[in-house]
Amino acid sequence: MSQGTVRPWLRRFEDVGEFYLSTEVVVCGYGGAGASAALEARRAGADVLVLERASGGGGATAMSSCEMYLGGSGGTAIHKALGIEDSTENMIAYITECFGPHGDPEKIRLYAEGAAAHFDWAESLGVPYKREVLLERTVVPFTDESLLFTGNERAHPFNKIAEPVPRGHVPSKEGDEGGKIFMQALMAKVEAEGSIIQTDARVVAVLQDSDGRVRGVAAKIDGEEKYLEASHGVILTAGGFVMNRSMIERHAAHVIPFGEPYGNQWDLGDGIQMGMAAGGNAINMNECFLSFAFYPPAKLTYGILVNGHGQRFINEDAYLARLGHYAGLQDNHEIYLLVQNEDFELSHYMENLRIAGTGDSIAEAETEAGLPPGSLQATVAYYNKYASRGEDPLFHKTEQWLKPIDKPPYALVSYCPQEVKYPLGEKPGYLMFTLGGLETLPTGEVLTAQGDVIPGLYAAGRTSAGLPRTAKGYASGMSVGDATFFGRKAGQQAAASGDDT
Ligand SMILES: Cc1cc2nc3c(=O)[nH]c(=O)nc-3n(C[C@H](O)[C@H](O)[C@H](O)COP(=O)(O)OP(=O)(O)OC[C@H]3O[C@@H](n4cnc5c(N)ncnc54)[C@H](O)[C@@H]3O)c2cc1C
Incomplete structure (x- = not known):
């Protein structure tokens, strides 16, 4: 290969002298989306090679609960x-x-x-x-x-x-072993049904011909860059980019003060960068899943969440990602949970949290936490007035979780990101992973910014902008569901679209 033409993430197909291997479909990344794509491409009759940078498959999907x-x-x-x-x-x-x-x-x-x-x-x-x-x-x-x-x-x-x-x-x-169980079962099928798996192989570029068709990839194998030809298609399933600090700075800088990367160490955005190098459009890149986990235990939901102004900002019975979205929008991301004694129970998320204020009156807790004078008292008086009737005119928390906060003592638990230490992480913050990636058709075909299909190029999972698009509306299960569902579609489409040029 002529070194003069080398660009990050892209090589000219015509410059490749020798192929290490030629096959029909090459899948880049052996996690949930990649394994699903490989299985379906193979079932549709294609020869499939899966390249995985780690020494084994699974990715973030194996780490997940696999909801x-x-x-x-x-x-x-x-x-x-x-x-x-x-x-x-x-x-x-x-x-x-x-x-x-x-x-x-x-x-x-x-x-x-x-x-x-x-x-x-x-x-x-x-x-x-x-x-x-x-x-x-x-x-x-x-x-x-x-x-x-x-x-x-x-x-x-x-x-x-x-x-x-x-x-x-x-x-x-x-x-909580869902991901491990699922990936073991899925990978066993992929391997039993004849896909070839090459681990310790980092895909570093796609091979694109002068007509714009993607015809294979370059991968680092045994310390050397090798070229692998794919006559039907290349499927990028290399996860998201939450572990790539410079990509986060470029695309989702707003999460840096409060987000803690959550995922596979190789969520470095390689797939997205390769797709972009081949002309693919990356969309939704500023959106991340964010987890503001204050429950279980469920009874903490009887409490209220307030910001640094002592004001509520959401219905507390929302899912943790929606809470994360709105918590991230508050000034200085300063959040407290006010809970009365009868509803207080230590959650495992709370292990390292600071109790910012306690008191036999709301005023006392408010002063101890340093909230503006009267702010929390006004919030609680308003909340209690309506909660006693089963109503929440401001945020519409459901009746099941409404009751006046009037039985002392009270505690204000601080969820200020710099003070939150989740069990998994060393760095404090709300757990997060990225929801942006290559724009694709439902078939997995990667699109340019003009909406044209890049022949031979597919993406699925967190390498693509799939089903889940915001923390505000995220539900657990939308990422693995999406990665495996649309991974399968990409595998079927790639297998069906042979190189007819
Ligand atoms: C602890 C945890 C729990 C979660 N629980 C859930 C849940 O219950 N439900 C849900 O929907 N979502 C959950 N998520 C999110 C979800 O797991 C992921 O978003 C989803 O699994 C991503 O699937 P994927 O196939 O895109 O990526 P992955 O499964 O991460 O697969 C990507 C693969 O590509 C490999 N790779 C990366 N770069 C390269 C390269 N250059 N060359 C070759 N290989 C490469 C990686 O090593 C990896 O094996 C959770 C996430 C975490 C971290």
Whole structure:
């Protein structure tokens, strides 16, 4: 290869002298999206090579709880077994409200139409799911139920727009090992059905010909750059960019003061950068999942969240990512949870939190925390007046979580990011991962800024801008659900579109 033509993330196909390997579909990244793409491309008859930079597959998907957001079509097999109904239109109405103008209506519709069948696919891999539902307000079931509410379905404003249905589907096992269980089952199928897996292979560039078609990749294998030809297509499934500080600075700088990267160490944005180098458009790059986790225990929801002005800013029964979105918008990201003694219970998220103020009166707690004089007292007086009638005229917290805060003593727990220490991280902050990436059709085909398809190039998972677009509307399960669902579509499309040039 002539070194004069080398650009970051891109090589000229015509300059390649010798191919290390030639195949039909090359998948770059062996996590949830990549493994799903490989399996379906192979099932559609293509020869498939998967390149993975780590020494084994799994990625962030294996680290996850593997909650998948599924429903519609009358309900998944779990819904049906439990007598829970969900229509496709109900699911579309909910997800559309979640992402507003950021959402991709075509992807939302296709996903909602296919999500129940996607559950059957996941179960057919041998992943165990139990036909039991956990209805309490939580994030991940540490018991073995496989169905739960994982978003804002029961909270304002979503409960006015769509019938609340639990759609979080998680592999059944006590503890939090869903991702490991799912990826082991999926990778076993990928390998049994004949895809070739090359680990310790970092894809560093795509090979593009002079007509703009992507025809393979360059990868670092055994310390050397090698060229791999793909006659049908290259699928970029290398995760997001949350671990790439300079990309975060460039695209999502607003999260730096309060976001703590959460994901696989190789979420460096390689796939996105390669796609962009080949002419792909990257969209939604400023949006991140953010986790403001103050529950479980659910009874903390009886408390109120206030900012540094002593004022509420959200209905506290919202899902943790929506809380994260609004918490991130408050001045200095200064947030406190006010809770009365009877509702106080230590959450595992609270281990390292500071109690900013306590008191036998709201005034005392307010003064101890240094909130503006009278601010919290006014907030609580207003809140209590309506809570005693089961109303929340300001933020519409549901009646289930409304009761006056009038039984001392009171505590104000500080969630100021510089003071929050989550169990996982060394750095304080709200856990986050990125939701921006390459603009694709629902088939995974990568688009240019002009809306043209780049022949031979596909993307899925967090390398693409998929189903989930904002923390404001995120529900747990929308990322793995999206990565595996649209990963499969990309695999099928790449296999079907041979090199006919
Ligand atoms: C702890 C945790 C829990 C979560 N829980 C959930 C949940 O329950 N439900 C949910 O929906 N979402 C959850 N998420 C988010 C979700 O796991 C991810 O967004 C999703 O799994 C991403 O899938 P992916 O296939 O795009 O990426 P990954 O699964 O991360 O796969 C990308 C792969 O590409 C590889 N790679 C990177 N660069 C290269 C390169 N240059 N060459 C070759 N290979 C490369 C990586 O090593 C990795 O194996 C969670 C995230 C975390 C961190």
